[in-house]
Amino acid sequence: MRIGEVAARAGVSVRALRYYEEQGLLVADRSASGQRHYPPEAVDRVLFIQALYAAGLGSRAVLGILPCMEHGILTDEMHERLLAERDRVQAQLDELTATRDKLDAVIRAGQAHRPGQSAGTGSDGRAGAA
Amino acid sequence: MRIGEVAARAGVSVRALRYYEEQGLLVADRSASGQRHYPPEAVDRVLFIQALYAAGLGSRAVLGILPCMEHGILTDEMHERLLAERDRVQAQLDELTATRDKLDAVIRAGQAHRPGQSAGTGSDGRAGAA
DNA sequence: CTAGGACCTACCGTTGACGTCAGGGTCAAG
DNA sequence: CTTGACCCTGACGTCAACGGTAGGTCCTAG
Known part of the structure; x- marks a missing residue:
């Protein structure tokens, strides 16, 4: 595939x-004229890179764990890095969970003070059970 | 409290x-000479601001939900915003969880291919059970 | 063979959440 | 009254992950 198709997919x-x-996160073959050519797996690789970026990792960290x-x-070093990043992600998960719960609490408290509202804003109605 | 103490706390x-x-996220009283003076609750407010930043919200979004x-x-608009941001945080939680699971899978697969290793690298040994 | 869409390199611009430096007040202690 | 820690207001610097533009090449269809 050429770069445009990988990007789209x-x-x-x-x-x-x-x-x-x-x-250095993504290598590509080059045609004689210099155009990049990717194997199909490149798409998954890109998706994983995106996931790692979304998890707050920087290029350096991603570069460190991608070869895994x-x-x-x-290698021992790769294993170390993987564990470290996994723990970092887990810590972020814990923080995010706490933040979500706090938002839910605020939403619940707010709803308690709006007795005239039933459920017609368009969004769903969670934040009711623990 | 003055700004230094709030920062430290x-x-x-x-x-x-x-x-x-x-x-516009944090207001402060000013002494006659212009020095900022904060009430004790400012510390919690700052911690919450940090949590929201960590959840990927920008200043604008934080400004939108802080008055809650x-x-x-x-108000209806605040309620909308809170639900929207809560859902955004939840979506990020789902993505992060998937990423963590993928990291765990890679760690497990790697350990399976290292029969000579027991447990001596210094880290813990998770990623063994689902 | 020609149009035009996809591709190339090279390089500057952007955005967010601050860091940092310059130059100068403030205030409790000695 | 002077020191030294703390505070003030600008205003420019930073870093990451791209966006956008300029100027030129490639290739597939008609």
């Missing part, structure tokens, strides 16, 4: 893919 | 507090 911009290559994919071979 | 920089004020605290009164 992965839901990212062409610019982003070139940036990933610049960071592809083949299932882990 | 909340674990943020003095600069950050002045930035929050600049963004303090008094428990919600």
Whole structure:
């Protein structure tokens, strides 16, 4: 596949893919004329990169754990990094959960003070049970 | 309290507090000489601001939902915003959970391919049960 | 063979949440 | 009254993950 199709399939911009290559996160074959050519797995790789970015990891960290994919071979250092990042993600999960619960509490408290409202704003109505 | 103490208690920089004020997130009384003076609740407010930032919200979004605290009164618009942000946080939680699980899977797969390793790297040994 | 859409490199611009430096007041202690 | 820690207001610097533009090449269809 060429870069445009990978971008479309992965839901990212062409610019982003070139940036990933610049960071060493994504390698591409080159045609004689210099155009990038990717194998189909590149799409999944990009999706995973995005997931790691979304988890708050930077390019350096992503670069550190990406080689763990592809083949299932882990050096001691890679294993360390994976555990470290997993724990970081878990910590972020805990924080986020607390924040969500706090938002729910505020929503519940607010609803308690609005006796005239039933349920017609368009959103759902969670934040009711623990 | 003066700005330095609030910063210390909340674990943020003095600069950050002045930035929050600049963004309208944190108001302060001023002494005759212009020095900021905060009530004790400011610390909790700052901690909540940090939590929202950590949840991926920007200053604008934080500014939109901060007034919901303090008094428990919600206008329809505030209620909408709270639900929207709560859902955003929840979506991020789901993504993060998936990412964590994927990391766990990679760790497990890697450990399966390292038969000579027992447990001596220094980290803990999670990622073993679902 | 020509139009035009996709691709290339190179480089500057942007946004958010601050860091940091310059230059100067404030205030409790000695 | 002077020191030294703390505070003030600008205003520019930073870093990451791209966005956008300029100027030129490639390739597939008609």
